[in-house]
Amino acid sequence: MDKIKITGGRQLHGEVIISGAKNAALPLIASSILVNGKTCFTNVPDLMDITSTRLLLEDLGAICKVSKGYLEVEGSSIKKIEAEYDLVRKMRASILVLGPLVARFGHAKVSLPGGCAIGARPVNMHLSGLEALGASISIDHGYIEAKADRLIGNEIYFDMPTVTGTENLMMAATLAKGTSVLRNVAKEPEIVALADALNKMGAKINGAGTAIITIEGVKKLSSVDINIIPDRIETGTFMVAVAATGGDILIKGCNPDHIGGLINKLKAAGTMIETFKDSIRVVGHTPIQSVDIKTLPYPGFPTDMQAQFMALMTIAKGNSMIHESIFENRFAHANELLRMGADISISNGNLAMVRGVKRLQAAQVMASDLRASASLVIAGLVAEGTTVISRVYHMDRGYEAIEKKLSLLGADIERIQ
Ligand code: EPU
Numbered sequence: 001m002d003k004i005k006i007t008g009g010r011q012l013h014g015e016v017i018i019s020g021a022k023n024a025a026l027p028l029i030a031s032s033i034l035v036n037g038k039t040c041f042t043n044v045p046d047l048m049d050i051t052s053t054r055l056l057l058e059d060l061g062a063i064c065k066v067s068k069g070y071l072e073v074e075g076s077s078i079k080k081i082e083a084e085y086d087l088v089r090k091m092r093a094s095i096l097v098l099g100p101l102v103a104r105f106g107h108a109k110v111s112l113p114g115g116c117a118i119g120a121r122p123v124n125m126h127l128s129g130l131e132a133l134g135a136s137i138s139i140d141h142g143y144i145e146a147k148a149d150r151l152i153g154n155e156i157y158f159d160m161p162t163v164t165g166t167e168n169l170m171m172a173a174t175l176a177k178g179t180s181v182l183r184n185v186a187k188e189p190e191i192v193a194l195a196d197a198l199n200k201m202g203a204k205i206n207g208a209g210t211a212i213i214t215i216e217g218v219k220k221l222s223s224v225d226i227n228i229i230p231d232r233i234e235t236g237t238f239m240v241a242v243a244a245t246g247g248d249i250l251i252k253g254c255n256p257d258h259i260g261g262l263i264n265k266l267k268a269a270g271t272m273i274e275t276f277k278d279s280i281r282v283v284g285h286t287p288i289q290s291v292d293i294k295t296l297p298y299p300g301f302p303t304d305m306q307a308q309f310m311a312l313m314t315i316a317k318g319n320s321m322i323h324e325s326i327f328e329n330r331f332a333h334a335n336e337l338l339r340m341g342a343d344i345s346i347s348n349g350n351l352a353m354v355r356g357v358k359r360l361q362a363a364q365v366m367a368s369d370l371r372a373s374a375s376l377v378i379a380g381l382v383a384e385g386t387t388v389i390s391r392v393y394h395m396d397r398g399y400e401a402i403e404k405k406l407s408l409l410g411a412d413i414e415r416i417q
Pocket of ligand 1: 023026093119120121122123124125126127160161162163164165186303304326327328370371398
């Protein structure tokens with residue numbers, strides 16, 4: 001299995017180009033199930049999760065063509081309505097095919113995703129939302145089965161904002177009869193990107209990016225070309241990396257408006273940040289000031305940046321309080337950072353007190369999930385000595401060629417067997 005080897009201590013300099021967003025691409029690719037024709041995607045990142053989604057669509061019968069940064073999905077050949085356990089267990093976001101399948105075919109069977117390394121992550125709101133649209137839902141032998149002759153528009157109130165839940169229901173409601181009003185929805189840029197794409201296909205969606213989305217159902221959607229938006233979490237990861245190592249980089253092909261919560265905290269930590277239309281200049285400064293953060297739904301501080309920010313705070317001056325309010329078990333990286341000499345104590349499972357130390361020491365560490373792996377990469381970039389990170393398959397799910405991009409910025413990093 002691949003590992004990442006990093007010798008710390010180098011500053012980052014130069015330019016890096018951001019890839020298409022994983023969490024925008026996954027629902028967008030799932031939305032091609034709604035179309036009885038071809039959907040073409042550009043700026044598609046080369047990631048394991050994208051391959052898993054394509055394999056799932058192919059298993060359903062879609063004909064896919066892939067080339068660098070491009071994916072074409074022919075949805076007219078989809079015949080199967082069952083997403084099998086072997087495909088779903090590799091990626092929880094497979095649940096995103098549930099809404100489109102039941103909306104287009106009136107029937108869907110999707111393996112129930114289990115818990116995951118960062119929390120229980122139930123899908124109850126996806127299911128109650130589909131029930132509100134008239135689907136009958138049953139769970140049998142580990143599979144969710146949803147049936148409806150045609151979904152019927154309704155009011156749906158989410159107990160809390162859920163990103164993939166909002167996406168699933170938004171896709172389902174596009175082909176429902178009548179109007180649906182989704183309240184207390186997620187406002188992430190990925191939701192807006194999905195609504196824009198569905199509207200391009202002929203859907204009638206208003207309010208994406210606010211707490212209330214209204215969807216007037218239509219009979220069918222048409223073939224379109226969709227360009228995937230830049231990855232705000234990859235952008236943020238490079239920002240935190242340079243804040244930690246020092247140096248001066250220009251992050252190109254990103255959207256600074258999508259990462260405001262992080263920019264605010266990095267500035268408070270002493271990092272110099274200059275934003276342009278589609279690029280960000282980041283200059284790292286020492287000493288790094290300690291800053292408290294609390295993860296919140298967008299536009300708050302993203303939970304997907306918490307692990308990387310914790311790595312930065314391990315070498316800040318003073319104490320930082322990190323409150324993870326989205327997931328109940330998203331501190332696995334803290335235990336690995338401790339092995340590198342960080343001083344972190346955790347209480348109640350979701351509060352971490354990070355006391356800054358002068359320097360981290362290299363160690364052999366293990367990635368436990370996608371963003372934890374990015375946090376260990378950042379720690380490795382600043383640690384004294386050579387760090388080896390194992391289980392980097394977690395990282396390959398969501399970061400395109402991160403070691404190559406960091407190496408071009410001057411980091412001493414390589415992939416080893
Ligand atoms: N929740 C429920 N019931 C539900 C759905 C969610 O209780 O039916 C809870 C979750 O357990 C969690 C909270 O609601 O406590 C928010 O979870 P959400 O549903 O928003 O998460 P998600 O849609 O499963 C997406 C991203 C995650 C990201 C979260 C939060 C995708 C494919 N995944 O997950 O991305 O952390 O939103 O922003 O969009 C990552 O990329 O590393 C990643 C984990």
